[in-house]
Amino acid sequence: MERDTKVKAALRARGLQAESFNASLLFEPWTIRNQSGQPFRVFTPFWRTCLAKPTPPPWKDAPPRLLPVSDWPGSLKIADLQLEPVVDWAAGFREVWQPGEAGAGRQLDRFLEEALSAYPSDRDRPGISGTSRLSPHLHFGELGPAQVWRAVQSSMRGRVAAAEAYLRQLGWREFAHHLLYHFPNTPQAPLRSEFANFPWKSKAEPFKAWTTGRTGYPLVDAGMRELWRTGWMHNRVRMVAASFLVKHLLISWQEGAAWFWDTLVDADLANNTLGWQWVAGCGADAAPYFRIFNPVMQAAKFDPDEAYVRQWVKDRVAPIVDHDEARHRALAALAAMAKS
Numbered sequence: 557m558e559r560d561t562k563v564k565a566a567l568r569a570r571g572l573q574a575e576s577f578n579a580s581l582l583f584e585p586w587t588i589r590n591q592s593g594q595p596f597r598v599f600t601p602f603w604r605t606c607l608a609k610p611t612p613p614p615w616k617d618a619p620p621r622l623l624p625v626s627d628w629p630g631s632l633k634i635a636d637l638q639l640e641p642v643v644d645w646a647a648g649f650r651e652v653w654q655p656g657e658a659g660a661g662r663q664l665d666r667f668l669e670e671a672l673s674a675y676p677s678d679r680d681r682p683g684i685s686g687t688s689r690l691s692p693h694l695h696f697g698e699l700g701p702a703q704v705w706r707a708v709q710s711s712m713r714g715r716v717a718a719a720e721a722y723l724r725q726l727g728w729r730e731f732a733h734h735l736l737y738h739f740p741n742t743p744q745a746p747l748r749s750e751f752a753n754f755p756w757k758s759k760a761e762p763f764k765a766w767t768t769g770r771t772g773y774p775l776v777d778a779g780m781r782e783l784w785r786t787g788w789m790h791n792r793v794r795m796v797a798a799s800f801l802v803k804h805l806l807i808s809w810q811e812g813a814a815w816f817w818d819t820l821v822d823a824d825l826a827n828n829t830l831g832w833q834w835v836a837g838c839g840a841d842a843a844p845y846f847r848i849f850n851p852v853m854q855a856a857k858f859d860p861d862e863a864y865v866r867q868w869v870k871d872r873v874a875p876i877v878d879h880d881e882a883r884h885r886a887l888a889a890l891a892a893m894a895k896s
């Protein structure tokens with residue numbers, strides 16, 4: 557917003573007309589308020605309020621023709637800027653993603669044809685391609701949420717519940733942006749301020765084991781390896797891997813969020829902050845800290861045939877922490893925070 561305001565001011569200062577229009581969200585964050593005029597902190601009433609508004613917002617087709625610039629200013633070629641890394645660490649990304657509008661459109665079509673109907677049951681199964689994988693495309697604006705909204709609405713017949721479940725996820729994206737707008741310090745500080753006193757333990761070795769997928773918990777390790785290779789991780793696995801860091805290893809959510817920020821192809825300040833604060837129990841409508849995922853049970857439930865784990869983990873290592881001990885340690889840390 558600051559950037560756009562500066563651009564508009566600079567253009568207007570030169571006597572040009574400059575307007576901006578919302579395309580990255582369904583609803584501008586300041587237009588959604590609760591009955592007392594305050595921002596929402598709980599998702600369900602937030603989304604109910606959104607759904608009561610006309611959706612999607614007014615839509616304009618792309619102009620049929622844009623006049624080209626008659627006199628181009630001197631410039632460099634993009635390659636001259638040498639933006640690409642010298643070590644091609646992102647090679648795996650190219651196998652999975654097709655950046656740009658065409659790739660985004662194809663991904664949406666694939667999802668509507670092949671996966672939307674089974675979304676409510678398959679969306680939690682990392683071994684199945686059951687979600688839309690639109691997150692990087694949405695982040696970079698290669699397609700907008702209103703476009704997705706309309707496409708889903710128009711193919712809803714016979715699968716209303718599945719479509720609504722999917723649109724609800726777009727609602728979480730809206731909620732994340734709502735929170736970031738109203739509470740702009742949340743990327744650094746917990747929304748629930750008592751968590752500022754949580755006794756985190758910053759430790760290099762377990763953090764390294766987590767980032768490299770060598771914790772000895774196959775679901776966590778599969779997720780961290782998928783992330784490194786493809787820049788993406790399934791939502792269920794993000795929750796389990798993030799929870800492992802903040803609860804089993806007692807490493808702060810900010811350190812985990814920073815790693816995700818560096819490695820995710822869909823890294824998004826609003827969604828990443830919401831995700832980490834949700835997992836760490838310190839955000840809006842968050843999972844309580846005392847509810848601690850058991851990564852073994854999560855794997856048995858959501859990856860019962862180990863299709864996902866087998867894809868990513870070829871060499872298993874011994875667990876770096878014992879689940880029960882880690883659980884007790886985490887609960888003791890929570891109690892220590894409550895006393896402080």
Ligand SMILES: Cc1cc2nc3c(=O)[nH]c(=O)nc-3n(C[C@H](O)[C@H](O)[C@H](O)COP(=O)(O)OP(=O)(O)OC[C@H]3O[C@@H](n4cnc5c(N)ncnc54)[C@H](O)[C@@H]3O)c2cc1C
Nearest residue numbers: 687688689690691725726728729791794823824827828831
């Ligand atoms: C710790 C953690 C960190 C996360 N970091 C990010 C991030 O940096 N960028 C990001 O886009 N998402 C993030 N998420 C949310 C979620 O995991 C991804 O949006 C989702 O996995 C993307 O896959 P998809 O497009 O196939 O999702 P689908 O299930 O197909 O959902 C469709 C779209 O809805 C939105 N969405 C879905 N789930 C969520 C959610 N929980 N919160 C906000 N928006 C959601 C995304 O834009 C997604 O593309 C994070 C979640 C956790 C638990």
